[in-house]
Amino acid sequence: MNTCFKYFPFLLGLILAFAACNKPANENSSDNDSNTYHFNDTLLINQENPKITEYRAFVDQLDSMDAASAVKASEQFKALFANQSTGLCDTAFVIFQHLMDALELNLNEKLRNDTTDYSVLFTGEPVSKKMKDFQISLQKNGFKFSTSDGMYYIEQYRPFTIQNLSFMLSEPMKLYLSEIETENREGFAENASIVISPNQHVDRIIWYENFIKSNPKFVLLENCKNYRKAYLTYLLTGFDNTPLYSNKEIMEISAYFVTAYKYLIKTYPDSETASYVTPYYDAIQQKQTATVKDILKKYVIKGLIYNLE
Secondary structure: OOHHHOOOOOHHHHHHHHHHHHOOHHHHHHHOOHHHHOOOOOOOOOOOOHHHHHHHHHHHOOOOOOOOHHHHHHHHHHHHOOOOOHHHHHHHHHHHHHHHHHHHHHHHHHHHOOOOOHHHHHOOOOOOHHHHHHHHHHHHOOEEEEEEOOEEEEEEOHHHHHHHHHHHOOHHHHHHHHHHHHHHHHOOEEOOEEOOOHHHHHHHHHHHHHHHHHOOOOOOHHHHHHHHHHHHHHHHHEEOOEEOEEEHHHOEEOHHHHHHHHHHHHHOOOOHHHHHHHHHHHHHHOOOHHHHHHHHHHHHHOOOOOOOO
């Protein structure tokens, strides 16, 4: 697995890592450009809503290295968009989320340069008041310490956003945030092994498939497509210590994926996902190595899955 995944054990980090590792440099630079977040309210076609412009200006002047900026941005959001349409609030939320993502990355960068041993937060050893206060401060500002694969890191505390802003957002955005919170709480991989069940893995892909179909104009639609793409990639190719094959030489598929494929085909036979997996599973069962490779290559070209080679 590419080393860029090691610093983002939680799934959102995996998606960001995918983007960073697989895009040319010029694409990466454009993704980070603030113009990416110049969305309009659905009622305004040619001119950005002044409240969006004002909110972006406020967020841009905040310190993206200081977790306290999250609370400041949240409070300004509530003040500026009170009694506004959920469409406008969703658009503003993209700006808020962009700040949260930037804070998460920057806080982890600071953490890597911090000589304090924060691992004691997970060992049950006595914790100093200073360290405990820092931990509490992080959570008040929408972040938390987590650990995975023997490393500790800072990630977004998802209930913070839901508790503070979801009442102002559209129903699709609430559904999206609830799903992201659930996935982060349940995890995806630990010690380079998939930790969710085969059925959960499939259910997540189907959730995104259905959500994308039902909400084609959702402001974070690309995020949903990226999540779906990542989950489908691992469903078809396996994940480090959860390999696709128990015996690759004779194309004997691992029990995890047998269960996942059978569950998908039986439970969601009319889904797009089933239409992708069924011919792939059939080719594996028939030991058609060339066909399996051709199918994966076709899916990569179509943008359905990531190329991890």
